[in-house]
Amino acid sequence: MTDGTPETRFRFLVCIDGTDDSYRGAHYAADYGPEHDICLCYVRPMDRGLRSGGLNLRIARENMMTWGLELPGIQYLKKGRDILIDMGAMGPDWEEQATHVDVEGDPLGDNKIEYIAKSGKKIILKLKVAFNIPDGIIEQTEVAPYDLIIVGASERWRKRKTMSFWDPAVAEKVVDHAPCPVLVARHLDAARGHLLCTDGSEHANEALRKNLFLVTHGNAPVSIMTVAADVESEEEATANLKALHDILTERSITVKDSYVRVGDPAEHITKVGEDYSVIVVSETAKSPWHRFFKGSVSTDVLQKADTSVMVVR
Amino acid sequence: MAVSTPDLKGLRRSVVGIAGSFFFYLVQRRWFFIALAVGAIMINLPLPEGLSRAGLIVLTMSIVATILFITEPIPLPTVALLIIVGQILLLDLESTKVAKTLMNDSVLFIMGSLMLAVAVVKQKLDKRIAFFIVRMTGTKTSHICIGISAVCGVLASFVGEHTVAAMMLPVGLTLITLTSDDPRAVRRLAAVILFSISYGCSIAGIGTPSGGARNAIMIGYWREFFFDPLNPETRRFLVDYVSWMVYAYPMFLIQLPFVTMILLFTFKPEHRNLSRAVVKLRAQIQETGPMNRRDWTTIVLFLMILVGWIFGSDTYGLGTIAILGAAAFLVAGLVEWEDMNSGVNWGVVLLYAAVISLGVEMKETGAARWVAVSFIEVLAPLGADQGIGLWAAISALTTAVTNTMSNGAAVAVLGPLVLNIADVAGENPLVIGFITAISSSFAYLTVVGTPACTIVYASGYLKTSDFLKVGWRMVIMSTVVLLVAAAVYWPLVGL
Secondary structure: OOOOOOOOOOEEEEEOOOOHHHHHHHHHHHHOOOOOEEEEEEEEEOOOHHHHOOEOHHHHHHHHHHOOOOOOOHHHHHHHHHHHHHOOOOOOOOEEEEEEEEEOOEEEEEEEEEEEOOOOOEEEEEEEEEOOHHHHHHHHHHHOOOOEEEEEOOHHHHOOHHHHHHOOOHHHHHHHHOOOOEEEEOOOOHHHOEEEEEOOOHHHHHHHHHOHHHHHOOOOOEEEEEEEOOHHHHHHHHHHHHHHHHHHHHOOOOEEEEEEEEOOHHHHHHHHHOOOOEEEEEOOOOOHHHHHHHOOHHHHHHHHOOOEEEEEO | OOOOHHHHHHHHHHHHHHHHHHHHHHHHOHHHHHHHHHHHHHHOOOOOOOOOHHHHHHHHHHHHHHHHHHHOOOOHHHHHHHHHHHHHHHOOOOHHHHHHHOOOHHHHHHHHHHHHHHHHHHOOOHHHHHHHHHHHHOOEHHHHHHHHHHHHHHHHHHHOHHHHHHHHHHHHHHHHHHHOOOHHHHHHHHHHHHHHHHHHHHHHOOOOHHHOHHHHHHHHHHHHHHOOOOOHHHHHHOOOHHHHHHHHHHHHHHHHHHHHHHHHHHHOOOOOEOHHHHHHHHHHHHOOOOOOHHHHHHHHHHHHHHHHHHHHHHHHOHHHHHHHHHHHHHHOOOOOHHHHHHHEOHHHHHHHHHHHHHHHHHHHOOHHHHHHHHHHHHHHHHOOOOHHHHHHHHHHHHHHHHOOOOHHHHHHHHHHHHHHHHHHHOOOHHHHHHHHHHHOOOOOOOOOOOHHHHHHHOOOOOOHHHHHHHHHHHHHHHHHHHHHHHHHHHHHOOO
């Protein structure tokens, strides 16, 4: 789907958890243009009996509903929907379809409301049940293909690798296992522009080229950057950056600034990235174990950056 | 046959894909494999002095089970199945013998009280209780919070905290949503109200033996470890309902005002008066009309069960009366079996049964005693091998464990150890047992610590960090109250 042309209808999965970052994610997705599909998804971890002392939580939930109270997450999804309506991404006359899917182990199951425009464009509110939140997000990408997942950052992201092994943050697990690009949102606002980073590899440039529409976010200012490992390879790095510059120029995208630095890539990227809304990096690890044992620049940038980071594949 | 390059590429991609999936599986289940590795290493260690081979195996199983309880890499009832199989295969016990250790009065009580919980919640008495609270407390936030904690506490002390938390959660949420539709505008108020429910239940769950599984488990351990039918002096280890209340109930009453004070101080709610919400809530409640025959039958049945626990548990056991009560609700047609069947997580009953069975093996093989001796040796240089130092150490140990797993499971795991520690240190096992059972309710720091915390967290209004923010204050308050009660009050009432 992601052929980089704005004529294509893109599908965005925005993970909503009631935080400001998650609503900014909805805003950001809507800013891509009015023709794209947006799924606002709230994942509720599956109720587990031992934790509630052997009394299934469904008893408490059913009791809540007899009082006319809503399931957790519905309020958040409604607020996300209202943001989209306010932005004009959704109209009042759209057709509405509600669906319930039973989920083994949780009788309240998955619930979905689809709002469908005459053009076929969809806004979906999804209340999903999963063993845990990251698994739920990944499962959702298996239910339907998405072009971009937007998920809020977690402070736990910044913990050391040992803590991350014990209990990885939601965004960390989603980035590790998602089949599509992931935007980890931190105070997300496209106004300050996007910083596209490349290591010059064909893999990185191809990932950027393939997701050009996503990484440039409409009319947001674009700057590019590369980091050479040492002074000797600085010339090669400059050539790499030139190659990326050419790719963008080919698509009539104006490059605002270009940066070539020497040293630790993650360190330089996060420092330069401070002035941008989104740092865009491509996933360099070839496999999960490669990432786990050898690490990857994208993971380091995600951990160190104070701004939003998009990882493209 | 020559293999073309595209075939090789495809093969390589398949192998990488399978390897990737396997790696993902390993990462997902890493704690299961780590627990198994720990078990394999422990079981092959040279035998420590004073510990038998069987003791080492049981100790290994306990540690592996504890890792699995805390990290939950596999569904928890699976741990119960593994414990049962482990006892048969590793300890070479007969399966019939293991099966017999799985069922006792504590397990019957857990089963019965869960069925009762479903039956009681289904009767929809929550609106009556809510009406009572708002009539009693008025509209000030602080008064409502102490009213909620007090009523939740009194009820939870008899019917168990999960029942009351499930019943009262809609009451709390209704007060919150009637105050504001925007969750963020009432975040601190929501925290105060919801924690008033959960902590009110938690501090009261230790008030009577029927307040929680942990109490029944400890009563079962005292009977199993110390009661000898041939020795009349050991009858004191058969703790009856009223005696338990005499020792434990005052602790709930003392803690009650502190809970509200700590919650108000920590969260500083946005609204000091909830008059608008209370008026709307009253209007909602009044729509339910006067008490009907079903309501009265529920109350009468429950009072009969309570009388049975108070006067008959010594003879028939808490579990028998709980089971009888559940049967009475079914016979009276107040609840359907399908409701009970779907409302109770039977895997939990199995889990408690298996852990208690493992606890009995800890005692039988001498593993519990060996750990107790080692524990005392560690504490001795610190001067905490007896008296208030030992009490504090046991309370701290229980608090740490109970914050990582359910409080019933914590007592089931720790019971055999602490009772042996009491024996080795020359302390009264009743005092140490009470300290453990009561400390197991100090699971204020995490969502998983107590059923009431898990239930209020399910509302979606609380963050896990809220539990830490207020929990440490609660832990300090409760520990101080417990140690003062143990040192001053219990000797006065003959414990």
